Amino acid sequence: MDTQIFKPDEVTAAAALLKAGQLVAFPTETVYGLGADATNEHAVKQVYAAKGRPSDNPLIVTVTGPDMVTQYTEPLSATAKQLMQHFWPGSLTLILNLRPGTLSKAVTGGLSTAAFRNPQNQTTLNLIQAAGVPIVGPSANTSGKPSPTLAEHVYHDLKGKIAGIVDDGPAAVGVESTILDLTADVPTILRPGAVTEEDLAAVIGTVRSNHHKVGATEVPKAPGMKYKHYAPNAQVYIVDQVTDWPAALAWAQTLDGPVGAMALDDVLAANSLPANVEAFSLGQNVASASHRLFDGLRHFDLESPVKTILTQGFAATGLGAAYMNRLNKSAGQTHFQK
Template identity: 75%
Template sequence: METKIFKPNQISEAAAAIKAGQLVAFPTETVYGLGADATNEAAVKQVYLAKGRPSDNPLIVHVTGQATVEQYAQPLSDKAQALIKAFWPGSLTLIFKLQPGALSPAVTGGLQTAAFRNPDNQVTLDLIKEAGVPLVGPSANTSGKPSPTLAKHVYHDLNGKIAGILDDGPTEVGVESTVLDMSTDVPTILRPGAVTEEELEAVIGTVRSTHHKVGATEVPKAPGMKYKHYAPNAQVYIVDHVTDWAAALKWAGQQDDAIGIMALDHTLSGLTLPQNAEFFSLGRDLPSASHRLFAGLRHFDLESPVKGILAQGFSDEGLGAAYMNRLNKSAGQVHFTKDQLL
């Protein structure tokens, strides 16, 4: 199969591929998603095959608004409607109980709930409208690898496996949406993202945040809860404190292989990079770091291969919760310690 690059003025062609049961990657404000007709079970199953994704890892359904959700979900609560009004279109995924038989188990992982999102990207909203169906849309990458923030990232992983990629340039947010479970008594954050716990509570009151680890035989309610995610080829080491960077750079210089460095521009002020290290800027603050995290991991995979990556950590608060959730998973919870020095 030849994977075609669709431009925004070719939405009709991309939609025709979707309607024909094919897979088309699409842009959102967070990362690129791998789209298929959510009402076409055969097409949905192809998403799992293309990504190499476990079939018990449920998919997020992308819609253009509340009316589509109401076709599939049980009646929405006042809190759910308030969240939709406040954050859609945007980086918030909401899990609802479904009407019986509303969506295929291929979409839901066999659960009686499904996750819905209204992305904040006009090109993709136009694609959904043109296709006339909601789209499943996990990140458009090989399962377990860093999420794609550029069309070329998608092409690298899925060329020849999908019909096309709708290219709308770089994504704006760079980390996936917040996933909030509205099927429980207390709304529960299953995956932190760009919409923070504080922002949610300002609209609906108390929410619960969970870092529940899903068991081997348990089906996760949301993506990213059970399986390894976001991992580049090189081992990532999280540098937790600015004061640790001098030791971290010393360790990098002791290695025989090339080492990648991912940090804010000012973090390494006054320090000298060893000759075997390459710097990838995370920008000037936490929002820019969140935006550039996956791009940096992809850079060291595709353009400048290294054997290890030192990446800056942040406080696990606000947007930092989303950043550290992704970074910890990409590193397999491995943090740099001074014990690594020779």
């Protein structure tokens, strides 16, 4: 299969592929998603095959707004309407109860709920509008690998497996959306993202966080709760404190072969890097670090043959909660120990 690259003004052609049951990757402000007609069970099953994704890992449904959501869900609660009004379009995914028979179990992982998102990317909103249907939108990468923040990342992983990619440049945020479960007794964050717990609480009051990894026989309500995610080929080590970097770099010098170091500019500038260590800048703060995290992991996968990557950790508060959620999964919870 040839994988076509579409410009933002070519979404009508890309939408025609979606309507024909083909797979097309699309841009969002968070990461690139892999699109298929959410109402076409055969097309949705192709998403799992293209990504190598377990079939009990539910898919996010990407929509143009609340009107499209209500075609598939039970009546929206006042809380859901309030969140949509405040955060949509944007980096917030809401898990809602479905009306029976509206979406295939291939979308929901067999659950009676589904996750909906209205992205802040006009190109993709135009794509969905042209297709006339919601589209599923898991990250457009090989399952378990770092999420794609560039069309080039998608092409590397999925060329020949999907019909097209809509290229709208780099993703602005760089980590996937916050997932909030509105079917729980208390609204519960299942995956942190750019919309923080504090942001949500300011709008709707009490919010709970539940980032546990589900058991082998449990069906996850949201992506990222059960299976290995975001992992490059190299082993990632989290360097928790800025004061740990001299020891981490001294250890890196003892290793055979090249080592990657991903950190803020001031950390890299303050430390002398051994000859076998290649630096990748995470910018000036946690916001830029979140934006560049997946790009850095993919850089070392694709352009530098490292077997070890040292990566700066942050406090898991605010946007740092999303960053550390992804980094801990990339590292398999492996931290550098002095």
